[in-house]
Amino acid sequence: MDRKLITIGYSSLSNRVQKIALPIQRDGIEILIAVQGECVDPIEREDVRMIYLNGFGAARSRNVILREARGEILFFGDDDMRWDESGLTRTIEYLQMNENVDLVLCQSENEFGQLRKRYFRRKTKLSKYNSAKAATYEMAIRIASFKSKNITFHECFGAGTKNFLGDEFIFISEASEADLTCEFLPWTIAVHPGPSSGTIYGTTNDTEARANAIQQVFGKLSLFARLGFLLRNPFRFKSLLLTIRFVLRWFPKTDEKNS
Numbered sequence: 001m002d003r004k005l006i007t008i009g010y011s012s013l014s015n016r017v018q019k020i021a022l023p024i025q026r027d028g029i030e031i032l033i034a035v036q037g038e039c040v041d042p043i044e045r046e047d048v049r050m051i052y053l054n055g056f057g058a059a060r061s062r063n064v065i066l067r068e069a070r071g072e073i074l075f076f077g078d079d080d081m082r083w084d085e086s087g088l089t090r091t092i093e094y095l096q097m098n099e100n101v102d103l104v105l106c107q108s109e110n111e112f113g114q115l116r117k118r119y120f121r122r123k124t125k126l127s128k129y130n131s132a133k134a135a136t137y138e139m140a141i142r143i144a145s146f147k148s149k150n151i152t153f154h155e156c157f158g159a160g161t162k163n164f165l166g167d168e169f170i171f172i173s174e175a176s177e178a179d180l181t182c183e184f185l186p187w188t189i190a191v192h193p194g195p196s197s198g199t200i201y202g203t204t205n206d207t208e209a210r211a212n213a214i215q216q217v218f219g220k221l222s223l224f225a226r227l228g229f230l231l232r233n234p235f236r237f238k239s240l241l242l243t244i245r246f247v248l249r250w251f252p253k254t255d256e257k258n259s
Contacts, residue, residue, distance in 0.1 A: 004030045006092060007071030007143075011061035012079035014040050021082035022048070030070055034061040036160075057160035059153035059167045062136065066143065066152060074143050076136040080193065084109075087189040091140055094185060102145035102180035103172065105131070106138050106189035116196070119186065126182035128173035128217050132229070133198060136168050137190045141175075149178040157213060165197040165206065166213025173217045202238035204251065211249045223247070 005028040010020055014037030022031060022045070031048040036056045043050070051068055053061055062076060073095050077083070091106060105126060108116050117133055124130070146152075151174050158167030176182050200206045211226060218225040226247050230236075237243045245251055 004028055004071040006030070006073050006075065007032050007065075007069035008075045008077055008083075009034065009062070009065035009069060010077040010079055011058050011065065012036070014038050016079040017043070017050075020077075020079045023083045023088060024085060032065055032069055034064050034068075036061060057155060057158065058136070059155045059158035059161070062158075062167075063152045063155065066146065069143055072143060073140055075140045077190075078137050078192065081108075081137050082191050084188045084191060087187050090187055091185065091189055095140060095142065099142075100181055101183055102142045103175055103182040104140050105134050105172070105182070105184045106140075106187055108135060108138050108190040108192050109188050111191065111193040115188075116192065117199075120184050122186055124184040126172055126184055127176045128169075131172040131176075131182070132166075132169045132213075134168040134172055135192070135196060135198065137192060139168065139172075140189075145180050146175065149175070149180060151175055151178060151180075154216065157209075157216070159197065162205070163209040163212050165200075165209050166216070169213055170216050201236050202242070204242065204245070207237055207242045207246045208249075208251045211246050211251075215249060222249070 007030050008023060009032045011034050012020060014035050017033060017035055017040050025045065025047050029047060033048065033050045034053055035050055036053050039052065051064065053064055066074065073092065087106060091104060095101060095104065107119050110116055153167050154170045157163040157170060172182055214225050214229065215222040230243065230247060237246055
C-alpha cells in the first residue's frame with residue numbers, strides 16, 4: 001500500500017461530489033472521498049481516490065475514511081467547504097513538529113471572512129468540558145493514535161441520524177478520556193458557508209440531540225452537565241418546555257430512537 005503523510009477525507013452525497021472544492025495537489029497528500037449514494041463520474045486527479053458506502057450517515061462515512069486512509073494524519077472535509085491553504089499548511093507543520101499531539105482543532109470562517117463562532121484566543125488543551133462546539137472540518141487527527149485506542153465516531157450521532165449533532169464532541173471527549181493529547185490551535189483552517197447543525201436551537205429535535213450527546217459523554221453525571229450547559233445561556237432553547245425537556249432528558253417516545 002502506498003503510504004502517505006496526509007489524507008484529506010471528504011464525506012459526500014453522490015450528487016455533490018463534483019462540487020467539492022478540492023485543495024491544491026501536493027506531494028504526499030491523498031484525497032479520499034467517501035460517496036453515499038449511486039456511482040458518479042470519477043474526479044480526474046491522480047491524488048483522488050473514491051470509495052462507496054452502503055447506507056448513509058456522516059459518522060459512518062467518517063469511520064470508513066478513518067479505516068481506509070493511507071496517511072499518517074487525517075483531515076476531515078465537507079463537500080460544501082474549502083480549505084484555507086495557509087492554515088492547512090500550518091496545521092500539517094505543527095503536527096509534524098509535535099508528534100505527541102494526537103488531535104488538533106482549529107478555527108473556521110464563513111463566506112464573509114468572519115469566524116463562525118467564539119473560539120479560544122490561545123492554544124488550549126481540549127477535553128469533554130470545552131469541546132462541545134467542535135466541527136469535523138476543523139479537526140485533524142493522528143490516525144495511529146486513534147486506531148491504537150479503538151476510537152471511532154459514534155454512528156448514532158451526526159448528520160443523517162436523529163441525533164444530528166454531537167458526534168465531534170463525543171469523538172474528542174473519548175479521545176481525551178483515553179489520554180490522547182487534543183489541542184485547539186488559534187488559526188483558521190477552513191471556510192464553510194451558511195449555518196451549521198451546531199447553531200440550531202429552539203426545536204425538539206436539536207434539544208433532544210444535545211441532551212443525548214451530553215448523556216453519551218457524561219453518563220451518570222449528565223444531569224449536572226446539562227444544568228451547567230443551560231446556565232451558560234438560560235434562554236438558548238427559546239422555550240420553557242424545551243428547557244425542562246433538555247435538563248431532564250424527557251422527550252416524547254418515537255418509533256425510531258437513536259439514544
